Amino acid sequence: MADDRTIVAQKIASQDEEHAPYGGVVPEIAARAHAERLSPMIAAVLAEADVGLEELDAIAATAGPGLIGGVMVGLVSAKALAMASDVPLYAVNHLEGHALSPRLADPSLEFPYALLLVSGGHCQIIRVEGVGRYRRLATTIDDALGEAFDKTAKILGLGFPGGPAVERLAREGDATAVPLPRPLAGSSEPHFSFAGLKSAVLRAHESGRFEAADIAASFQQAAIDCVVDRLRRALDAMEPVETLVVAGGVAANASVRTALEALADDWGLRFSAPPPSLCTDNAAMIAWAGQERLHAGLAADPLDFAARPRWPL
Ligand code: KG4
């Protein structure tokens, strides 16, 4: 990542094929795949960028939250590089990477903004007030939104990861065909819940009365209705902002983006979302979060910074 926000080089090593037979991420497979692939990948990225270690200003790496094996492999590699090139290390919270990613894509996006962070592990509404200043207003009391997409995909036999597959199938279905609940809609707290929706999807599928495409479309609509309802509640309770922002893997979903754009319009807010390639997990958003911290004058992290399986923003 260059100073002017150019992504000089980036590689993504997908492990989807290894995990697909199990319908979800298997921790041991993830840890081993990280250990096998990371070193050659770092060498390849540096070669592609045509950058020597001595030219770097800082190194950023994810330090959590997440499956600890992979996080440790990445963090240890980053520490070794930081030590070898004598530059500061930024141990980045993965959620901070998602939270700041919209500013990488949209230089005009100023703090504060209202953020819907929707990934495979998290579903939160955050008022992003500055680099390192995150006020969380809502979270999920059970499943994350991406998890609900993945479980729906599993029920419908669409494979892993499920989000993009559900989105594709939903395009061919009728979103009003299957009656599904909107958990917590109308409740006074802005929190999320998707477990009941997933159970209803399972019952609809097992009843044999509905086409898979109609279930996918109805699920996606129900999920979007929940998100919009919860965001309305949170925006109502939040100190004013000018922009509504969405980030995280589920933000790659076109119907989700369209619904949020309409919501923003309705509230007189600007809408900003990173391009889909910066929504799903990527290295550039972590580099960018490190760069934001560097430029904001925030202290770097010590080389004994420990990887964190759990780490609220
Ligand atoms: O942020 P992310 O790449 O990884 C985590 O930090 O979890 O998010 C992955 C999640 C998965 O649950 C995946 O199914 C979902 O994002 N996802 C989508 C789409 N693309 C990825 N969900 C709905 N529609 C999509 N197009």
Ligand code: ZN
């Ligand atoms: Zn993520």
